[in-house]
Amino acid sequence: xxxxxxxSLALAQATQAPIWALQPExxxxxxxSSAKGVTVLVQNGQILDVGTDLQLANNVRKxxxxxVLAPGFVDAFSAYGTDHPAQxxxxxxxxxxRAADAIDLRDGDAWKNLRDAGVTSVHVLPSPGNVQxxxxxxxxxxxxxxxxxxxxxRQVLSLAAEAVNxxxxxxxxxxxxxxxxxxxxxxxxxxxxxxxxxxxxxxAEAVRAARGMLGKQVESRxxxxxxxxxxxxxxxxxxxxxxxxxxxxWNPRQMETLKRLHKAGVQITFGTWANRSxxxxxxxxxxAILMSRMTGDPAAAMASITSxxxxxxxxxxxxxxxxxxxxxxxxxxxxxxxxxxxxRAVMIGGQTVSRGPAQEN
Amino acid sequence: xxxxxxxxxxxxxxxxxxxxxxxxxQDQTQTISVDVLHxxxxxxxxxxxxxxxxxxxxAIIPGGKIPSDAVRVEGAHxxxxxxxxxxxxxVNQTTVEESRETTASASLARSIRLADPAFQxxxxxxxxxxxxxxxxxxxFGGMAAVVKTAGGQPADLxxxxxxxxxxxxADVALKISLGNDVSMGNHPPFGRPSGFYSRRPxxxxxxxxxxRRQFYRAKRYMEQRKNGSAEVDADLEVLAKVLRGEMxxxxxxxxxxxxxxxxxxxxxLGWKDVTIEEATEAFRCADLLKAAGIxxxxxxxxxxxxxxxxxxxxxxxxxxxxxxxPICCENLHExxxxxxxxxxxxxxxxxxCETDTTFRAGLEVPRNQYGLPIDPNFDDHDDxxxxxxxxxxxxxxxxxxxxxxxxxxxxxxxxGRFSEGDQATPALAALLDQAGVTTVLGAAEAHDQxxxxxxxxxxxxxxVQYGLAPEKALAMVTTRAAEFCGMADRIGLxxxxxxxxxxxxxxxxxxxxxxxxxxxxxGQVMLDNRN
Numbered sequence: 001x002x003x004x005x006x007x008s009l010a011l012a013q014a015t016q017a018p019i020w021a022l023q024p025e026x027x028x029x030x031x032x033s034s035a036k037g038v039t040v041l042v043q044n045g046q047i048l049d050v051g052t053d054l055q056l057a058n059n060v061r062k063x064x065x066x067x068v069l070a071p072g073f074v075d076a077f078s079a080y081g082t083d084h085p086a087q088x089x090x091x092x093x094x095x096x097x098r099a100a101d102a103i104d105l106r107d108g109d110a111w112k113n114l115r116d117a118g119v120t121s122v123h124v125l126p127s128p129g130n131v132q133x134x135x136x137x138x139x140x141x142x143x144x145x146x147x148x149x150x151x152x153x154r155q156v157l158s159l160a161a162e163a164v165n166x167x168x169x170x171x172x173x174x175x176x177x178x179x180x181x182x183x184x185x186x187x188x189x190x191x192x193x194x195x196x197x198x199x200x201x202x203x204a205e206a207v208r209a210a211r212g213m214l215g216k217q218v219e220s221r222x223x224x225x226x227x228x229x230x231x232x233x234x235x236x237x238x239x240x241x242x243x244x245x246x247x248x249x250w251n252p253r254q255m256e257t258l259k260r261l262h263k264a265g266v267q268i269t270f271g272t273w274a275n276r277s278x279x280x281x282x283x284x285x286x287x288a289i290l291m292s293r294m295t296g297d298p299a300a301a302m303a304s305i306t307s308x309x310x311x312x313x314x315x316x317x318x319x320x321x322x323x324x325x326x327x328x329x330x331x332x333x334x335x336x337x338x339x340x341x342x343x344r345a346v347m348i349g350g351q352t353v354s355r356g357p358a359q360e361n
Numbered sequence: 362x363x364x365x366x367x368x369x370x371x372x373x374x375x376x377x378x379x380x381x382x383x384x385x386x387q388d389q390t391q392t393i394s395v396d397v398l399h400x401x402x403x404x405x406x407x408x409x410x411x412x413x414x415x416x417x418x419x420a421i422i423p424g425g426k427i428p429s430d431a432v433r434v435e436g437a438h439x440x441x442x443x444x445x446x447x448x449x450x451x452v453n454q455t456t457v458e459e460s461r462e463t464t465a466s467a468s469l470a471r472s473i474r475l476a477d478p479a480f481q482x483x484x485x486x487x488x489x490x491x492x493x494x495x496x497x498x499x500x501f502g503g504m505a506a507v508v509k510t511a512g513g514q515p516a517d518l519x520x521x522x523x524x525x526x527x528x529x530x531a532d533v534a535l536k537i538s539l540g541n542d543v544s545m546g547n548h549p550p551f552g553r554p555s556g557f558y559s560r561r562p563x564x565x566x567x568x569x570x571x572x573r574r575q576f577y578r579a580k581r582y583m584e585q586r587k588n589g590s591a592e593v594d595a596d597l598e599v600l601a602k603v604l605r606g607e608m609x610x611x612x613x614x615x616x617x618x619x620x621x622x623x624x625x626x627x628x629x630l631g632w633k634d635v636t637i638e639e640a641t642e643a644f645r646c647a648d649l650l651k652a653a654g655i656x657x658x659x660x661x662x663x664x665x666x667x668x669x670x671x672x673x674x675x676x677x678x679x680x681x682x683x684x685x686x687p688i689c690c691e692n693l694h695e696x697x698x699x700x701x702x703x704x705x706x707x708x709x710x711x712x713x714c715e716t717d718t719t720f721r722a723g724l725e726v727p728r729n730q731y732g733l734p735i736d737p738n739f740d741d742h743d744d745x746x747x748x749x750x751x752x753x754x755x756x757x758x759x760x761x762x763x764x765x766x767x768x769x770x771x772x773x774x775x776x777g778r779f780s781e782g783d784q785a786t787p788a789l790a791a792l793l794d795q796a797g798v799t800t801v802l803g804a805a806e807a808h809d810q811x812x813x814x815x816x817x818x819x820x821x822x823x824x825v826q827y828g829l830a831p832e833k834a835l836a837m838v839t840t841r842a843a844e845f846c847g848m849a850d851r852i853g854l855x856x857x858x859x860x861x862x863x864x865x866x867x868x869x870x871x872x873x874x875x876x877x878x879x880x881x882x883x884g885q886v887m888l889d890n891r892n
Contacts, residue, residue: 161455166460168555168556168557170458170459170460170461170557171458171460172454172457172458172459172460172557173454173455173456173457173458173459173472174455174456174472175455175456175457175458175464175467175469175471175472175503176457176458176459176460176461176464176467178467178468178471178472179458179464179466179467179503179595182466182595183466183595183596203474204474204475204476204516204517205455205471205472205473205474205475207516208470208471209468209471209472212468212471228518229517229518229519230476230516230517230518230519231476231516231517232516232518233514233515233516233517233518233520234516256519257518260518260519261518264518
């Protein structure tokens with residue numbers, strides 16, 4: 001009897017956590033479009049509800065926000081948080097390796113830079129030098145709560161010859177990597193059929209080979225190496241991670257590739273991981289702005305660093321302002337695809353972790 | 362010209378519709394009127410209308426009234442699209458795993474780059490279908506694929522529609538290689554292995570040993586699978602298919618001894634469906650091949666030394682080498698052994714006779730490309746006395762010179778096709794056909810570059826020049842080649858119901874002056890060179 005009373009008290013306490021009704025000027029919706037007059041209810045670090053005509057109880061604390069509320073950006077493939085490349089070089093098949101074991105959660109510049117760029121979660125991948133490289137991990141860029149959201153996101157496979165080739169001991173070619181992967185029976189990797197895979201590819205052949213091996217049993221995401229213009233047509237209808245050039249170093253071919261990928265029905269996401277160096281977190285937004293301009297489809301561009309990126313990772317808790325998602329929110333002075341916009345505040349898991357410079361008036 | 366436009370557009374940044382690819386509605390019938398139709402099986406028909414509908418040949422009407430919208434070029438001949446039954450198009454280092462002797466389960470269909478320019482080159486030469494065979498850099502190279510050279514949806518976002526090859530047969534045969542190629546670069550470990558070249562095989566015997574070992578493993582494996590005591594092994598599964606007769610076997614063998622090794626292995630291991638690839642010296646054992654019922658896809662005897670094989674010294678040059686100009690002087694030995702190996706042979710230095718200062722010093726002996734004197738009687742030593750003993754010595758010198766020189770002039774290089782192909786003859790197809798061996802022609806790497814003088818149709822023309830009946834030559838690159846690809850029910854024949862892969866030639870296809878002027882793949886115009 002007493003125990004039951006205590007339990008109900010505890011439950012009452014939990015539900016009494018304050019509910020915030022955020023009322024920004026505009027809200028970025030899950031499909032990447034934006035709308036006015038939308039209220040976002042947040043409690044306990046979760047988004048309770050989103051809508052234009054929500055019935056607000058008396059105890060709800062309203063807060064009008066000056067600016068555009070966007071979901072925190074998701075860095076779809078990243079090496080941030082790992083001080084060394086997360087790769088075990090001694091073997092080609094390391095399916096049980098986990099990037100989560102390499103993430104340094106001490107709050108250093110890397111995390112701060114991510115937050116300052118509006119990035120609230122990163123998908124950290126093991127380096128793709130191995131045919132079976134191991135498991136990716138999802139981490140938030142700040143906040144006091146549990147930082148590793150998912151220690152086992154997707155299995156990283158690599159069929160990009162540039163990544164796996166070893167002229168000393170093999171595999172010596174893409175065909176060899178394909179054969180090695182086939183011999184290693186990828187469908188039998190524990191959990192791969194539940195969690196899916198991120199596959200590094202640099203050619204249409206690699207895409208076909210991976211499809212042939214994994215079929216529909218494994219949800220596949222594709223991380224594009226080399227020049228996707230040469231093989232992007234093989235990826236119609238797929239969600240891909242496109243490595244972006246740094247900041248303003250996009251060349252016309254790359255921009256045209258972006259446009260043609262989109263036109264071909266490829267869902268593009270961006271991440272900061274790059275072949276030889278990491279990209280600045282701010283480049284994510286720059287890539288989305290560029291994509292918006294090239295494709296004339298701002299919603300898809302917005303999704304490329306938010307909801308589509310979450311789909312790339314396979315995480316349905318981040319990347320969108322929607323009921324049941326984490327309250328990873330960023331308040332911008334204008335639409336984030338407006339290159340003049342700046343960050344006014346960043347909230348991770350309902351906790352405000354940074355504020356922009358004080359506003360005029 | 363058109364082909365260069367095709368290729369250029371592959372790489373053009375913003376491609377325009379420079380390629381004449383038509384996309385007729387599916388129910389639209391195209392009609393081609395030709396003076397001569399080569400059906401592909403040796404038969405020819407004159408004044409024919411060929412109707413194409415939905416990618417297939419829908420009707421062949423002899424002597425019909427020519428409709429006004431029919432495609433017609435005066436004097437043109439029509440053939441089925443050529444079928445290259447032995448091709449290395451787009452087969453390169455990315456499609457072969459060199460670090461192991463056995464990659465039987467490696468599938469070319471999974472690793473071939475369908476946007477490779479080679480397919481466009483081949484298409485422009487009339488080749489619409491190709492049997493792609495795995496490379497010969499390991500013993501079990503993997504499984505072959507059959508592709509059409511055009512009509513595929515390109516993965517290249519900047520390419521024109523239909524400009525990519527398309528796979529029509531995956532894993533159609535297992536490829537094994539014998540001879541030099543498979544051991545190229547390999548060496549014993551000498552202690553600690555330094556890399557994947559520290560591996561077997563290092564000899565011909567080693568290659569065959571590997572073949573035997575794997576097939577005996579496969580036989581054991583099949584038994585063990587039956588009683589459930591072995592796990593699935595992708596490589597051995599492929600070998601088991603071969604042993605059960607479910608998958609044809611392709612064996613690359615150039616030398617007579619390698620070919621005869623194949624015959625022995627076929628009996629020993631119970632191979633049911635074997636084709637010998639390249640088979641350069643097969644004419645030396647044609648009777649054995651005939652008796653064993655083993656078929657041959659003959660590789661090309663190339664024209665170009667840089668790519669090839671068949672350009673050793675001519676007989677005249679060898680005679681010249683056997684009768685060199687007299688050698689004199691005290692510094693004889695220096696002259697003889699001045700050999701520059703990097704340039705491919707001994708150097709015949711400008712001869713200056715120090716014993717006679719009045720001699721026409723510096724007068725150069727005219728020499729051919731092999732460094733041999735062009736005129737064997739050239740003698741600029743008329744005013745110079747030779748001791749009689751010098752005559753004997755020059756005989757010795759001659760032997761030495763030939764000893765040093767012969768292997769290199771005859772083979773060019775010391776490994777691979779360069780040494781194994783030195784007995785190539787363009788009469789190979791004719792000789793095998795004469796002996797009753799089922800033979801087709803293949804172009805190997807001929808289409809990898811735009812060296813059109815070694816293209817498939819050129820191989821057929823050469824074979825005819827060297828004694829093969831024209832209708833047989835044409836069958837060897839169409840109908841019969843389709844049989845070798847296992848596709849005889851849909852390609853290689855101009856017949857109702859077959860794929861509308863057609864080539865319109867400006868004249869007789871086997872005439873050296875003919876060229877393809879219109880090419881259809883699956884009924885779609887892929888190349889139009891009529892203007």
